[in-house]
Amino acid sequence: PKIVTLPGDGIGPEVTAAAVAVLREVAPDVTIEEHAIGGGAYEAHGEPFPAATRDALKDADAVLLGTVGGAHDSPWNKLPRPLRPESGLLSLRKALGCYANLRPVRVQPGLEHLSPLKPELARGVDILIVRELLGGIYFDGDRKIEGDTAYNTMRYTTPEVERVADMAFWAAEQRKGRVTSVDKANVLEVSELWRRDVQALRDRKYRGVHLNHEYVDSVAMLIVSDPGRYDVIVTENLFGDILSDLAAVIPGSLGLMPSASLGDGPGLFEPIHGSAPDIAGKGIANPAAAIMSVGMLLRHGLSRSDAANAVDRAVALALRAHPTRDLGGTADTQTFTRAVLDAME
């Protein structure tokens, strides 16, 4: 199988190198092809999602992404919108047809103390957030800024709602069988469509799954005050952006959060943390999320669940034995990666 890696900006190259080392160890038969994306790609090729990168995706079996974007005050943020690092990321998602972003939020046993929540609330949290990733207000072409007015359009169609809801129901069947669909149907027509179509799909195809509907403002509260109530959460792109980042703080470190974006073509696997330019190049970044993304790549991208489990187990062991600085330990990137490799043997 062919894996395309896109290390990207900031700490992306370091954590991707760690992830690739692990990938080579558990799947020695893969071929790996590295390409440019983001701010670095703009510097080198004049665009954040260059043609060579796009072409390389065509026969890829999965894509492993590092991180994209510069510091808060980076000159990249002043470029015309289509040239900014984020646009490279959005184009990549679109090119891959990844309409469902899966984010597992799991508090590792023994690491409850890292959570900003009280330990009794954090303990045992195990949520899967499924975010629609190619529709809604992110991509709709009806958008404008002109003079002193600006607008964007949040649009969905039934097929767009159904395909991501289908993914959520399918995932729920492998888990506790409960889906919470999140919308703002008391205010928005687009949410009314969302709610109707999610319910219809459940009634037609997933009678064994328990479905309920909650408002986005209410979920923002409950995910903090009672996270244990959720199994699978499915929602549209913008709400998903906010809620998945919110939920990501529960385990206590973004350094522990992988993600998978799935759809029509090869899947996209990436840590959810940012490019952390302040610590880039120092060799101290926590590569756990990038390595856990390899776990998701093995499971969802290559259907190798034994290898995926081996990676997950090794990461859990390494986290206990050699925690990185963001977790209150002292391990640097290399030490942690070594510990994962050792634990796999």
Add this chain to the structure above:
Amino acid sequence: PKIVTLPGDGIGPEVTAAAVAVLREVAPDVTIEEHAIGGGAYEAHGEPFPAATRDALKDADAVLLGTVGGAHDSPWNKLPRPLRPESGLLSLRKALGCYANLRPVRVQPGLEHLSPLKPELARGVDILIVRELLGGIYFDGDRKIEGDTAYNTMRYTTPEVERVADMAFWAAEQRKGRVTSVDKANVLEVSELWRRDVQALRDRKYRGVHLNHEYVDSVAMLIVSDPGRYDVIVTENLFGDILSDLAAVIPGSLGLMPSASLGDGPGLFEPIHGSAPDIAGKGIANPAAAIMSVGMLLRHGLSRSDAANAVDRAVALALRAHPTRDLGGTADTQTFTRAVLDAME
């Protein structure tokens, strides 16, 4: 001065009665006129915001609202959108011209243990969220659901951005002088306008205020993992809906959260909690937030800050001496209200 009260649905009438008792005590000169809103108004008058209510607002100096809406499975939620309780609320906001919703999020000293956050994170939190309340995707007329597609439009104009930002800067000047403006300018044109106009107003008129800009997904994380970093947060309607509810969980009980909506006409003051139909009519609802809303009404609606301070102090004392059930105590609505009245003497 004339105060219009709109007790509304569920526990609204009970907590409003408590609030009115306190208002009469500290401001015996006010006249109070009660009117219908929400589901009850629909039952009685066929619409959630009846003409008589609208007329009564004309010469009001301030409006004290209870709570609006039925249970999750209430038949009210199946009515055509304009007849639902929420529409009454949205029409009320519009009629009053309340473009800025102010939500103080303060952890009361000694009550840190109620927070879902670790006490060391909750301690000393004191944030003011200023939410734009009359624009954006809530009210824009360009919206539709038809067949298998639906959309809503998030639109802002410079004057809409400026008036709410002005309120936020003004509030910051009375506080720690720091404003965080929240948007999604890396993706949305409407956020680009928002960011540009908030910054321009700061540079033109509020040089003494420190302004920074953050993305909504990042704020959703940071408000939980590091709430102490915020002073005033200003944002558009939908982001504000989500973030203000999220922040509201920090003090540990929605029963402690008042709000003020200010604009061109009389201000609107209300507790942020819902109508809690499950406990309505039992006399056990916590009226603290409704009474604290009287505090905000005195301060912002009638410019009587001495009276406002007296109410705030009395509520703080009553909370310690006679906590209600939602706070782990045993006081019912009447006992708590009595305690507030006693503490004011």
